[in-house]
Amino acid sequence: xxxxxxxxxxxxxxxxxxxxxxxxxxxxxxxxxxxxxxxxxxxxxxxxxxxxxxxxxxxxxxxxxxxxxxxxxxxxxxxxxxxxxxxxxxxxxxxxxxxxxxxxxxxxxxxxxxxxxxxxxxxxxxxxxxxxxxxxxxxxxxxxxxxxxxxxxxxxxxxxxxxxxxxxxxxxxxxxxxxxxxxxxxxxxxxxxxxxxxxxxxxxxxxxxxxxxxxxxxxxxxxxxxxxxxxxxxxxxxxxxxxxxxxxxxxxxxxxxxxxxxxxxxxxxxxxxxxxxxxxxxxxxxxxxxxxxxxxxxxxxxxxxxxxxxxxxxxxxxxxxxxxxxxxxxxxxxxxxxxxxxxxxxxxxxxxxxxxxxxxxxxxxxxxxxxxxxxxxxxxxxxxxxxxxxxxxxxxxxxxxxxxxxxxxxxxxxxxxxxxxxxxxxxxxxxxxxxxxxxxxxxxxxxxxxxxxxxxxxxxxxxxxxxxxxxxxxxxxxxxxxxxxxxxxxxxxxxxxxxxxxxxxxxxxxxxxxxxxxxxxxxxxxxxxxxxxxxxxxxxxxxxxxxxxxxxxxxxxxxxxxxxxxxxxxxxxxxxxxxxxxxxxxxxxxxxxxxxxxxxxxxxxxxxxxxxxxxxxxxxxxxxxxxxxxxxxxxxxxxxxxxxxxxxxxxxxxxxxxxxxxxxxxxxxxxxxxxxxxxxxxxxxxxxxxxxxxxxxxxxxxxxxxxxxxxxxxxxxxxxxxxxxxxxxxxxxxxxxxxxxxxxxxxxxxxxxxxxxxxxxxxxxxxxxxxxxxx
Numbered sequence: 001x002x003x004x005x006x007x008x009x010x011x012x013x014x015x016x017x018x019x020x021x022x023x024x025x026x027x028x029x030x031x032x033x034x035x036x037x038x039x040x041x042x043x044x045x046x047x048x049x050x051x052x053x054x055x056x057x058x059x060x061x062x063x064x065x066x067x068x069x070x071x072x073x074x075x076x077x078x079x080x081x082x083x084x085x086x087x088x089x090x091x092x093x094x095x096x097x098x099x100x101x102x103x104x105x106x107x108x109x110x111x112x113x114x115x116x117x118x119x120x121x122x123x124x125x126x127x128x129x130x131x132x133x134x135x136x137x138x139x140x141x142x143x144x145x146x147x148x149x150x151x152x153x154x155x156x157x158x159x160x161x162x163x164x165x166x167x168x169x170x171x172x173x174x175x176x177x178x179x180x181x182x183x184x185x186x187x188x189x190x191x192x193x194x195x196x197x198x199x200x201x202x203x204x205x206x207x208x209x210x211x212x213x214x215x216x217x218x219x220x221x222x223x224x225x226x227x228x229x230x231x232x233x234x235x236x237x238x239x240x241x242x243x244x245x246x247x248x249x250x251x252x253x254x255x256x257x258x259x260x261x262x263x264x265x266x267x268x269x270x271x272x273x274x275x276x277x278x279x280x281x282x283x284x285x286x287x288x289x290x291x292x293x294x295x296x297x298x299x300x301x302x303x304x305x306x307x308x309x310x311x312x313x314x315x316x317x318x319x320x321x322x323x324x325x326x327x328x329x330x331x332x333x334x335x336x337x338x339x340x341x342x343x344x345x346x347x348x349x350x351x352x353x354x355x356x357x358x359x360x361x362x363x364x365x366x367x368x369x370x371x372x373x374x375x376x377x378x379x380x381x382x383x384x385x386x387x388x389x390x391x392x393x394x395x396x397x398x399x400x401x402x403x404x405x406x407x408x409x410x411x412x413x414x415x416x417x418x419x420x421x422x423x424x425x426x427x428x429x430x431x432x433x434x435x436x437x438x439x440x441x442x443x444x445x446x447x448x449x450x451x452x453x454x455x456x457x458x459x460x461x462x463x464x465x466x467x468x469x470x471x472x473x474x475x476x477x478x479x480x481x482x483x484x485x486x487x488x489x490x491x492x493x494x495x496x497x498x499x500x501x502x503x504x505x506x507x508x509x510x511x512x513x514x515x516x517x518x519x520x521x522x523x524x525x526x527x528x529x530x531x532x533x534x535x536x537x538x539x540x541x542x543x544x545x546x547x548x549x550x551x552x553x554x555x556x557x558x559x560x561x562x563x564x565x566x567x568x569x570x571x572x573x574x575x576x577x578x579x580x581x582x583x584x585x586x587x588x589x590x591x592x593x594x595x596x597x598x599x600x601x602x603x604x605x606x607x608x609x610x611x612x613x614x615x616x617x618x619x620x621x622x623x624x625x626x627x628x629x630x631x632x633x634x635x636x637x638x639x640x641x642x643x644x645x646x647x648x649x650x651x652x653x654x655x656x657x658x659x660x661x662x663x664x665x666x667x668x669x670x671x672x673x674x675x676x677x678x679x680x681x682x683x684x685x686x687x688x689x690x691x692x693x694x695x696x697x698x699x700x701x702x703x704x705x706x707x708x709x710x711x712x713x714x715x716x717x718x719x720x721x722x723x724x725x726x727x728x729x730x731x732x733x734x735x736x737x738x739x740x741x742x743x744x745x746x747x748x749x750x751x752x753x754x755x756x757x758x759x760x761x762x763x764x765x766x767x768x769x770x771x772x773x774x775x
Contacts (some may be wrong), residue, residue, distance in 0.1 A: 005334050005344040005388060010384040016043065016059040018066040025057060027380035030314065030352055034378055037083040040359035042090055046081045049097065056081060058092065058112065067104065067112040072259050082133035086170045093138065093168065095120070095131045101138065103168070116176045120166070129161065132193035134200050137221065139165045139184075141191050141202075158209035159187040159252060163202065165243055182243040184219065186225075188251035191217075196275035198222060199294050203273055203280070206312075212255065213267030218280070218294055228258055229296035231282075232268065235260050236296025271308045274355075276316035278337075279332070281317045281324070283308060289317070289324060289335070297511065302340030304333055318355040320375040321388060327353045327377070332386070345441050354378045400439045407435035486516035487523075494524045498546050498564050508569055518571050527583075535582045537590065544590040548604070562611075566603065569611040573622070581625035584608045590632065605630035628655055633666045640670050644677060653690040668696050672707065679711035679731055688735065692742040701743045708736075 013019045025032055025045045033688050035044040045057045056078065058067040073075040076096055084091040084103075091105040099121030106112045120128065121142055131140040140164050167179030189209050191202040202217040212271075218227040224242030226249070229235065237258045241247045274281040279293040287307035292298050300326055308314065308315050308328055316327040323343065324335040330351040334344045356376040374387035404423040412421045426435050486509050493506045510517045525547070526538040537544075547564045562570060572580045588604050602610075605626050612618040627639035636655065643652040656670035671694045678684045678691060695704075712731065 005386060007332075007345065007346065007377075007384050007386050010341075010376070010385055011061070013380075015061050016066075017061075018057065018059050018068065021057055021068065022059045023380045025055070026352060026354075026378065027350075030145065033080070034354040034356070035081070035083060036356040036359070036376070036378075037090055038085045038359060039090065044081055044083060044092060046078065049077050049079060056094070060090075060106075065106070065111040067106075079128060080131050082131075084133060084168065084170075085135070091115070091170070091176075093133060095138075095140065095687040096130050099126060099128050099142070104673050116178070118178055120181070121731070126173050130192050130193040131207075132195040132200060133168075134195040135198070135221065136167060136169050137165050138168045139193055139195070139200055141188075141193060151564070158189050158386065161188050161190050162186050163191060163193075164189060183248050184241060184243065185217075185254075185590065186248065186250045189213075192273070194273055194275040194280065196280075196751055197277055199275070199279075201273070201280045201292075205267055208267070210267050210485060214265040215255070215261060216268070216280075216292065218292070218296065220294060227296040228254065228261065228295070229292060229298070230261055230265070231290065231292055231298040232265055233260060233263060234298070237261075238296070239594070272313050272315040272317060276317075277318045278319055281319070283315055283317060289326065291337075293512075295512065300340065301337055302335040302342070303399055304328065304335075305342065305345060306331070316353060318357075318375050320358075320386070323388070325355065325375050325386060327355065332377075334386075348379075350379050350381060350582075352379055382622075403435050403439045410726070482513055483516040483519070486513040487520035490517050490520035491524060494521070494543065496547060498549070504559075506564065507567060510567055514571050514574055515567045521571075527586075529582075531584065535586045537586060539588070544587070546588065548587060566607060566734070569608045573611065577619070577622055580608065580622060581629040584626060585629040585631075598690070601631060603630065605632065605635060631668075633663075636666060637669060637673070640673060644673065647683060649674075649684055650690075651686045653687055653694060656694045657690065664696065667694065668699075669696060675707060676711040679708050680713055685735060688738055692738050695739060695742045699743050701740050704739060704743050738759060 011346050013022055016022055022043065022045070025047075026034075029047055031048065033044075033046045035046075036042070037044070041061045043059045045055075045059075047053065047055045053070065055071070056067070056069045060066055076098060078094040079097045081092055081094045084093060086105075089105055091103060094102045094104070099119050101120050102117045103115045104112050105115045112354050120138075120140055125145045126142045128140050128142050131138070133139075141161055143161050145160075160182055163185040164183050166181050167177075169177045169179075171177040185202075189212055190205050190207045192205045192745050194201040194203060198220065200219040200221070202219065204213040204216065214232055215228065215230050218229065219225075219241060220227070220244075224240060224245070225248070226239050226241035228237045228239065235258075239249065239254065241249065268282070269284055270282045272283045274283075278348050281289060281291055281301070283304075285307060285666060287304040289301045289304065290298055293303050304326055306328060310329065318325045319337065322337050324337050326333045326335070327348075330348045330353075332343065332346040332348055332353075334346075335342055346693075354377070356378055358374075358376065374385040377384040377386060386433050401423070404426050407426055408421050408423050411426070417466070455699050490506065493502055493509075496502045498506060506517075524543060526537065527535050528537075530536050547568065549564070569580060569584070572583060579618065584604055608626055609618065609623065612622060624642060627635040627642075636659075640652050640655050643649075643655070652670070652674060656667055656674070659667050659670075671691075674684065674691060674694070678688075684691065708731070
């Protein structure tokens, strides 16, 4: 039965103080900013600067006074206002464009009162363009005068902003504690600031210089890192940014040190940004919704039925229970976050709707507990919650039925016969004993002590997993927790048969947490460097069989799901590209029949090259290393040919000399390839000793000269004793002498002279005496 989306009225706003003014502001001004307090009992409405009548209204539900302020024309009004997550009392901060910040609080005494007033830009001459509040921190982007940070010239005038942060904590009953100002970014463009519960998103605005308007930043204070991402380029880089350690970055220097971010690209055309606990949602002008995750990766969520037509930022986006909610005018669309499928579309009775963040879990009252997991909507008609209604009359299958249904799907995937398995067949057949044993356990046929003994290991792992999940929910040491969770999942998946859902899950873990996933794979394969730039492994063959299997014969993998080997190669390309060739070389040594290394199908180096992209778009250095370390004659010759084209003679000669006696034909082919270059120009003369070492010992002088004759360029005119000015010098006998000596180095034959040129090689080193002259 299809689940239905419900829109339930929580309050008609009559329970809020100043309900009439609240309804008037919500119905009259579509640009009013609306925020909910962490305890869910206060609503803040602010008309921003530029409105007809800038005004602030804070309404409280139940007992408690409201706060209302208005600013006449010509008097500066607040740029933005935020509730502060203080558990003892409600508090809010107002920030002006001039840098003035006021902290207001409502305590035991009735009404709101000013707790503290401070200047964020005490030096003067600065202008605040954006501000956000993040977990006891106030972050703002200010524009400084050109002379305050050094001379700026075009286009550096676009980088006259900086992003600053200051801690803001309660101190006692009636005061606040403000930390010192720390500059996070120098010389940056104008950024918009959006805060979620754990991350701060720095997004380009309409005034951002177009050359960097495709870049956004994600600062995670809990991790002390900043992620620099270019969603349209698919690039993301992580850098340390911890104010506690004094970290700061010059934005221009930061971008110059990150390859590919300054590639020419169109600015991000975003209609509406929306921070969520899952990341940053962005809605473009075509109606496509994407999610920028905290690690910098971007994925498409879905496409709305209609594109936004209102001004920038007029749409409202939010998430709940794995569902994306989007309000466009008077239309509410609900999409599945996983598949992008449209689940429901509702027409609302008003086009002035605002989405509110859910209250903090620790501050929920009894009414809020009933709506946990839902999304709150606010309009002049009231406060609503949207959620999913559980279908009625659905009977859940018993544990025994679930065992046989899951086992049926598992055995069907492994079965080679065409007949379809059924749960009833598994119940009564003596062939499949495992599901019957598990069903009997669940029915209680085994005593509890025996069951506990059988499941002790699984219960211990499950308890550890639950503790880890609780740690992540609490936000304690998040990075270590996610890393441990990813490592456990990869280790578990590598013990299963990597097909279907298991392979898809492995791809998901590597995409979300590549560093942790690779660390788990490193331990499973027992990879260690040997000190010579190569890798060794002590993993059992069964593990390598799973990693190297799963050969795909299609050019594009289905649904983007890569086989394990391709997945590991892709991860290495992102994290440690220099270890990719040694890893592929080690994998080739581990292959068995039908594993994808020694069996039919593409060789492993070709599979690794396919991960790097199409020919001509791959990183040249990485492609060369893969070809050279493959040990395949065609691949090595292809690599040497590329080195010859680039005139990297040392590497080309080293590639030939590195081949052992077991590859005489390949060494001979490389020698002939380089001999052809030696005959045509003189750029290889400096490397003649190495070329002599590469010369095959069985090659006779006559054969060498015949080879040279085929490679010599055609003469276009009569021979001259000296080359023309600017022309390539010809090959001389002096240069040939070393090669000819090498071909005769095996010892002079005892029989008759086989070649007319061998006498030259065996002449004594001292010339015969000069005959006396006749006087």
